[in-house]
Structure formats: C-alpha cells, structure tokens
Amino acid sequence: MKSNETSAGPRLLGSADVRRLAASVDLRPTKTLGQNFVIDPNTVRRIVRVAGVGPADVVVEVGPGLGSLTLALLPVAARVVAVEVDPELAARLPSTVAEYAPDLAGRLDVVRADAMRVSELPGPDPTALVANLPYNVAVPVLLHMLETFPGLRRALVMVQKEVADRLAAEPGSRTYGVPSVKAAWYAAVSHAGSVGRSVFWPVPNVDSGLVLLERREPPTDVDRSAVFAVIDAAFAQRRKTLRAALKGWAGSSAAAEDALRSAGVDPSSRGEQLTVADFARIAAVRPARR
Incomplete structure (x- = not known):
C-alpha cells in the first residue's frame, strides 16, 4: 500500500x-x-x-x-x-x-x-x-x-x-x-x-x-445589511469614539450619541469593544434622516 x-x-x-x-x-x-x-x-x-x-x-x-x-x-x-x-x-x-x-x-x-x-x-x-x-x-x-x-x-x-x-x-x-x-x-x-x-x-x-x-441564529431580526452598515462605519475610523465614527451614519454627532444611548452603548466606546449583538441594537434604533 x-x-x-x-x-x-x-x-x-x-x-x-x-x-x-x-x-x-x-x-x-x-x-x-x-x-x-x-x-x-x-x-x-x-x-x-x-x-x-x-x-x-x-x-x-x-x-x-x-x-x-x-x-x-x-x-x-x-x-x-x-x-x-x-x-x-x-x-x-x-x-x-x-x-x-x-x-x-x-x-x-x-x-x-x-x-x-x-x-x-x-x-x-x-x-x-x-x-x-x-x-x-x-x-x-x-x-x-x-x-x-x-x-x-x-x-x-x-x-x-x-x-x-x-x-x-x-x-x-x-x-x-x-x-x-x-x-x-x-x-x-x-x-x-x-x-x-x-x-x-x-x-x-x-x-x-x-x-x-x-x-447560529442572528442575534436579532434587524436586517443584516443595516447591521453591517453600522459595523463598517464603526471600523472605518476605529481610533475614533463611536460618537464620532457614526456621525455620518446617523446624520450628526448628536444623533449618533442619541442612538448609542438608546441602544445601551457608551458613546465614548470604540468599535473593537462591541459584540455583534451591540451593533444590532444600534442598527435597530437608527434615527430617521431629516
């Protein structure tokens, strides 16, 4: 053999x-x-x-x-x-x-x-x-x-x-x-x-x-593309706090801070500290654009 x-x-x-x-x-x-x-x-x-x-x-x-x-x-x-x-x-x-x-x-x-x-x-x-x-x-x-x-x-x-x-x-x-x-x-x-x-x-x-x-099942029923958009925004400027990194995603720094607080996430934290479930909660409370 x-x-x-x-x-x-x-x-x-x-x-x-x-x-x-x-x-x-x-x-x-x-x-x-x-x-x-x-x-x-x-x-x-x-x-x-x-x-x-x-x-x-x-x-x-x-x-x-x-x-x-x-x-x-x-x-x-x-x-x-x-x-x-x-x-x-x-x-x-x-x-x-x-x-x-x-x-x-x-x-x-x-x-x-x-x-x-x-x-x-x-x-x-x-x-x-x-x-x-x-x-x-x-x-x-x-x-x-x-x-x-x-x-x-x-x-x-x-x-x-x-x-x-x-x-x-x-x-x-x-x-x-x-x-x-x-x-x-x-x-x-x-x-x-x-x-x-x-x-x-x-x-x-x-x-x-x-x-x-x-x-495994996704952590939420929020649309995947919406969650991935938050992830991409958070890590595009990973040295910045989420309040600053998500400014473009939310429409303003103030709107980003409101969304983060609504999701139970500290606005001064950074993307590398969050789990996928955290990102999903942020995506779920995205503010309406004006």
Missing part, C-alpha cells in the same frame, strides 16, 4: 502527484489567484476530521484546485460540490477523481464559477463548507457563502494565519475587526488549529490556520 493510501479511502495526493497533475494542465501557480496546493495527505485528513463531515452532508468546496481536499471529502460526504474559477482546473478535476477514486466519482459535481458570484448550486442545498480558501479573497468568499446558503450548518476553512486570527478574535482584542463581527453574525467562530508552510506547493511566505464556524 502506498504511503498516501489507506484501507479506509482512496489514494490522496502527495507532492509528486500534485506536480504531475499541475504539469498535465501546464499550470504555473500564481499569487494573483492565491494558488498554493496542499501536498500532504495527513493535512487534508485532518481538515476533514475537524470539519466533522458525515454521510448526510452535502459539502461545498471552494477552490478545489488539483483535488487534494476533494479526494479526502468524497469518502465521508454524501456529495461534494466543488466551485472552481479556473477553467482548466475545473475541467481536470473529474478526471483526477476518476483516476484516484473511481468508485466515488458519482458523488462529485464541479461548478466552474467565481465563488463570489455563485447564487445557487446543483442538487440539494449544501450543509457544510470545507475549503482551502485563497488568501486574497478568503473573508468575502466566506461571508458570501454563509449569506447565500443558509443551510450551511458548519464551515471549516483554511486561511492565512492573520485572517484566522481576525475571524476568531474576541471583542477588545487587537485583531478584532470587521471580519470578526460579520462572521459572528452567522456563526460561533473558533480557532481549529495551525498549518505550517511546508504542506503547500509552492511554499507560501505565511503560515495558515484552520477556522471552524458553527451556524
């Missing part, structure tokens, strides 16, 4: 496999698309294990690339829908699955699309998101998928360590900001481990981290 093959599943991609597949499509990984491919089978096994995917799950995978993670997901999920923007990689993935896991090829759907523009997927709605997200678009893609597919109950994403820290940050911490609060609107967010550089080809110049998101 080869080192990247187990009795419980298909062969997984090692370093030589990834390079061979890349050569077959004349792929030269680019920083622009954030193309860093996992070459360590143990890493993708770990991702699938931490994600908690089971036989009832329909998994959406964003950016499957050459198929390293896809091959690890197929044995444990009911279906995997892979969303790939690169046309050559999208075209190659079914052949890779047919080669490495022929008995599981029927569980795969490949959607050739930009994940930020996806509004529907083939088959049943996805219940889990598992992905190695390109560093440059990780947060907007994650938030778009959570908003577009409310049936997603869990997400496990691998992102740049700095992004992982921001997503999982708590109020009051140095890394707490817009990604932290917006992710918290949808889910309970937590660190799920670190990933070293050596498991990728080409080797990135940053470390990576795993982030686990478990869906």
Whole structure:
C-alpha cells in the first residue's frame, strides 16, 4: 500500500502527484489567484476530521484546485460540490477523481464559477463548507457563502494565519475587526488549529490556520445589511469614539450619541469593544434622516 493510501479511502495526493497533475494542465501557480496546493495527505485528513463531515452532508468546496481536499471529502460526504474559477482546473478535476477514486466519482459535481458570484448550486442545498480558501479573497468568499446558503450548518476553512486570527478574535482584542463581527453574525467562530508552510506547493511566505464556524441564529431580526452598515462605519475610523465614527451614519454627532444611548452603548466606546449583538441594537434604533 502506498504511503498516501489507506484501507479506509482512496489514494490522496502527495507532492509528486500534485506536480504531475499541475504539469498535465501546464499550470504555473500564481499569487494573483492565491494558488498554493496542499501536498500532504495527513493535512487534508485532518481538515476533514475537524470539519466533522458525515454521510448526510452535502459539502461545498471552494477552490478545489488539483483535488487534494476533494479526494479526502468524497469518502465521508454524501456529495461534494466543488466551485472552481479556473477553467482548466475545473475541467481536470473529474478526471483526477476518476483516476484516484473511481468508485466515488458519482458523488462529485464541479461548478466552474467565481465563488463570489455563485447564487445557487446543483442538487440539494449544501450543509457544510470545507475549503482551502485563497488568501486574497478568503473573508468575502466566506461571508458570501454563509449569506447565500443558509443551510450551511458548519464551515471549516483554511486561511492565512492573520485572517484566522481576525475571524476568531474576541471583542477588545487587537485583531478584532470587521471580519470578526460579520462572521459572528452567522456563526460561533473558533480557532481549529495551525498549518505550517511546508504542506503547500509552492511554499507560501505565511503560515495558515484552520477556522471552524458553527451556524447560529442572528442575534436579532434587524436586517443584516443595516447591521453591517453600522459595523463598517464603526471600523472605518476605529481610533475614533463611536460618537464620532457614526456621525455620518446617523446624520450628526448628536444623533449618533442619541442612538448609542438608546441602544445601551457608551458613546465614548470604540468599535473593537462591541459584540455583534451591540451593533444590532444600534442598527435597530437608527434615527430617521431629516
């Protein structure tokens, strides 16, 4: 039995496999698309294990690339829908699955699309998101998928360590900001481990981290876009007090102060001190424009 093959599943991609597949499509990984491919089978096994995917799950995978993670997901999920923007990689993935896991090829759907523009997927709605997200678009893609597919109950994403820290940050911490609060609107967010550089080809110049998101109900029935508008305004000038930062949002400093006091928030506090529930209360009492 080869080192990247187990009795419980298909062969997984090692370093030589990834390079061979890349050569077959004349792929030269680019920083622009954030193309860093996992070459360590143990890493993708770990991702699938931490994600908690089971036989009832329909998994959406964003950016499957050459198929390293896809091959690890197929044995444990009911279906995997892979969303790939690169046309050559999208075209190659079914052949890779047919080669490495022929008995599981029927569980795969490949959607050739930009994940930020996806509004529907083939088959049943996805219940889990598992992905190695390109560093440059990780947060907007994650938030778009959570908003577009409310049936997603869990997400496990691998992102740049700095992004992982921001997503999982708590109020009051140095890394707490817009990604932290917006992710918290949808889910309970937590660190799920670190990933070293050596498991990728080409080797990135940053470390990576795993982030686990478990869906929960929003803290209020206030419109999401209204809450996100407050969040954006508060952090656009994060050094300012909320009374000053929300001046434009409310119409004046006095109106911002009134709204903050009505929401039970100290006008002299700053955005990084507030929870998503605090922002929701502020959005709910926005003063009428004159």
